[in-house]
Amino acid sequence: MKDQQSLLATARAKLEDALVAKSLRRSGERFAILEEVYSRDDHFDADDLFQAMQQKAYPVSRATVYNTLEVLVDCGLVIRHHFGEEDNSKSRYEKSLGRQQHAHLVCTVCHHVKEFCDPRLHLIKTNVGNALQFNVASHSLVFYGHCTDDGCETRPDRDTSASIPTQDLSQ
Template sequence: MLNSTSLIAEARTKLEGYLLKKGLRRSSERFAILEEVYSRDDHFDAEELYQAMHQRSFAVSRATVYNTLEVLVDCHLVRKNQFGDEDNTKSRFEKSLGRQQHAHLICVNCHRVMEFCDPRLQLIKNTVGNMLQFHVESHSLVFYGECSDAACVARTKAAAEHANLQEGKTA
């Protein structure tokens, strides 16, 4: 596994080559966004990335963030996920270089995203690909349920109690 510094350097090199190949500008904003993405270990949406850039006092427009994320997805430096949140149109992103393929667990209450790897997933992918004579390039597996995080459980109970109180007022 590469360390953070060499991973960012490899990502920068890959982005530079992609931009040259596609005839796109090699702007400082694109590379700053790449570095912000590769400094994170979470799943984020474009707005969270935009806010993080501004907290770092890096003036970049929302349009630049959105457009750069699409470039990073196209050159396989970032993975785009649709987790079926309440807002089904919201994409969540994660860095992809140097990361093994994994699956996700999503809490339906707090929306926390957890990752897990299981070698049996690779076996299933290979078996299905061979059986159907299909070259599987990637896969996505998401489990939805309730996490056992104490803060999430307390928040869920409080929301249920609040809903019950509201029902009592309208009844």
């Protein structure tokens, strides 16, 4: 819990600095939105965030949510993703401060996003950067497919007789 409080204090200070640097108003609404973002552990869109604020009876406009998300992205407190959903203009967001680099699995049916970390990704990033004489600051890796989770209500029915055999690549 203390780590969470420390992370939020750091995020608040970083937002404060960004607002001052851009001569933007340091409103309670912006800091409440930041707190909501940093209380989440999911990938959300602006409407999800707006609805969460409404459910908590916090009077904030949809425009303030969108504008604040832009500020949070600009100052590195939030990462914006485009996961290739039908509505290409739809952005999903996640908090970035205090998070390790990770990759994503996106279900093209239910649009659920799962995160995973694999130390080999860091090794690949380092090797590619060294080989191509490029200073890699960050990376993004997204795998698209279908959930196989039994709890996914929208997963396509599978005909197991038509499935493609898998090959063991560990050898």
